[in-house]
Amino acid sequence: MKNLVYIAFLLTFTFGFSQKKTESLKIQNNENAKVHFSDGPALFFTNSDSLILQVHPQAMLIDSLWMNKLIKSPLYDKEQYMLGDDEILVAGLEELPTDLLKARLKYLNSKTPFKIEYNPQLEQVIRTYLQKRKSSLSTIMERARYFFPMFEEHLAKYNIPMELKYLAVIESALNPNARSRVGATGLWQFMYQTGKYYDLEVSSYIDERSDPYRATEAACMYLESLYKMYGDWSMALAAYNSGPGNVSKAIRRSGGSTNYWNIRKYLPNETAAYVPAFYATLYIFEYAKEHNIKSKERAISYYATDTVQVKRQLTFAQINETLNVDIEVLKFLNPQYKLEIIPYIKNKNYILTLPIKDIGNFVSNERLIYAYADLEDTKVEKPLLELIKLDDKITHKVKRGEYLGKIAAKHGVAESNLKKWNNLKSTKLQVGQKLVVYPKNTNPIVTAKVTPIKEDKDETTYYIVKLGDSLWSIAKKFTNVSVQNIKEWNNIWSVNSLKPGIKLKILNLLNDQKK
Known part of the structure; x- marks a missing residue:
């Protein structure tokens, strides 16, 4: 199905935009990529045959601006979407009278397998989200344009209600890099042990709990098993949040009831708020138009991306330098790679997700890209290395509005080096945090002797x-x-x-x- 959409997209893209002015990017194409490289550091492109790649500057600019704004938005923090324990619930809301809400909930109950019944507690939760989370919802809905089609494919495969796609909203606010205070990670917030049970790999290079494809598959398997256990989706949701053990204890304490609203007061506080938050999110997404909630930006579509399996280790920087795919786009589409490195291990299938327009460029020039990566990797192990003095380093204090890429650019260093020098596991920073920086061409371990070129x-x-x-x-x-x-x-x-x-x-x- 995805291949058919891909073909349709290409046809639309080719004819629908044929009148627009584009720029050409020439990439040399040769059967043996190695002939393009000398033994030294210079790149030599000798073949006159070339592949003409079309670049749409305005589209690229929009993609870059959108990704930078969307990915760095604080609205993706789960804590800012989920209602806090100390938040005062909204009792009245003019745009949603009780009778109208009752009618809408009755309709949702008739078209879904969930037991969505009106009660005053749920009414307050829905009104509170509408009043206090409208801005967050608009932003999250835009990200949903990419993730929801992916979720729906997997939910259909396991014959699970489509409405469960909203579960990822309350779990992570659709942030694939979300991490809770107890270590739950990814769109579906898997703990380490649960992730390992469903074969989600966690290593120095990769955390498949943040892989949208693999984590969604695992979430579907887990939800399927919970529903078989309880025979009720509200109970399955409670168990997904707090674990089957806590739900079983609540059932016993309630005298054996298997109705969620009856056992709710015996559940942990977070789980007691969890199912109402799910129903509130379901309601708001289904009636977003009626409440004038719209997506903020024009996001990349899931159907405008594709995947390719890499045949050697590649860094995001190498992909950026060869294909000019924005680093933020690479991080958004490939959040499972913790160090911005796609590893290559025999008998392992590590994939790279790219916009469709870049997939063709990658495949057509794969040998060149790998050869370029080979060349870049050799520079790491150059001879004639000498240690540098420790006083070459400086300390940078993080200011409000700064992020790792911005600080790296300011000092003329690679973002990956900043992470290495400061033992950072992610790109998240705190205001006031102090970072060690070795500016420009210095390195805290070694630096190569460079023969100066006389400039004329x-x-x-x-x-x-x-x-x-x-x-x-x-x-x-x-x-x-x-x-x-x-x-x-x-x-x-x-x-x-x-x-x-x-x-x-x-x-x-x-x-x-x-x-």
């Missing part, structure tokens, strides 16, 4: 970065110029530092710019 003004060219450019595509415009050359000549040590309008210095090494 007559042999220097300046290139203005355009929208859609990557370090890789710029390097190919010049003969005998590598990505590493451009980084060293311009003190660029973070892929996020490349912005449209920046002037790059290019030393003309023996040859002129390619025609």
Whole structure:
């Protein structure tokens, strides 16, 4: 089914936008990618045959802006969506009179397998979410455009009610990197042991509890088993939150009742609020239009993405530099890779999710991309290394509004290095937190001896970065110029530092710019 949608999308994309002005990006295509590389650090592209890749600058700009705004939004914190224990519930709401709510709940009860019955407690919860969480809901609904179709595929496979897609909203606010105070992780908030039971891998490189595909499959299996245990979806939801043991104890304390509302007062406080929050979320999503709740932005669609299995280890930075896919897009589509590295292990299937427009570019140029990664990896182990002094480091105090990528760009270092130097497990920072930074081309372990190049003004060219450019595509415009050359000549040590309008210095090494 997804392949048919993919073909339809391509046809629509080709004809529907044929009148729009686009830019071309040339990537050399050769059967043996190794011939494009010398033994040194320079990239040599010698084959005149090339693959023309179309770049839509305006679309790329919109994607980048949306991802940066959406992913870094504090509205994705679960605590800001779920009602707190100390929050005062809203008793009255003019836009939702009691009689209207009763009629709507009766309708939802008739069309779903859930026992959605009116009671004053549920009414207060729904009104409180409508009044206090409207902004959060608008943002979450936009993210739902990507995740809900994926959830629905899996729910249909297990013959589970489609409404259970709303469970991920109250679990994580649809944030695949959400982590609770007790360690539950991902869209469906799996604890470590539960995740291992459902074969979700957790290692230094990867946490499949944050993998939207694998975690959703596991959640469906778990929910299916809970429903078989209780024969009631409200009880299954309570067990999903607090565990079957707590639900069984509540049943005993209530005198044997298996009605959720009867055992609710015997459940832990969080679980007592859990099922009403689910029903409130279900109601609000189903009646969003009536309450004038709309998505905030134009998000990427699940059907506009596809996957490819990698054949060697790749970093997000390498993918960004070769295909110019925004780092934030890569992090959003591949949240399971903790260090922004896609590992390669024999007999393991690690996949990379990309926008459809970039999947074709990746597959057509796979050998080139792997060869480029080979070259980049060799630079890590260069000879003639010397230790640097500890006083080369500085301390950066995190200010409000700063995030890891912004700090890395400010100091001209890679985001991955900032994480390594400060033993960070994620990109989350606290205001006032102190970070160790080794600015520009220094490294706390080793640094390579670099032979300085004598700069001649007559042999220097300046290139203005355009929208859609990557370090890789710029390097190919010049003969005998590598990505590493451009980084060293311009003190660029973070892929996020490349912005449209920046002037790059290019030393003309023996040859002129390619025609």
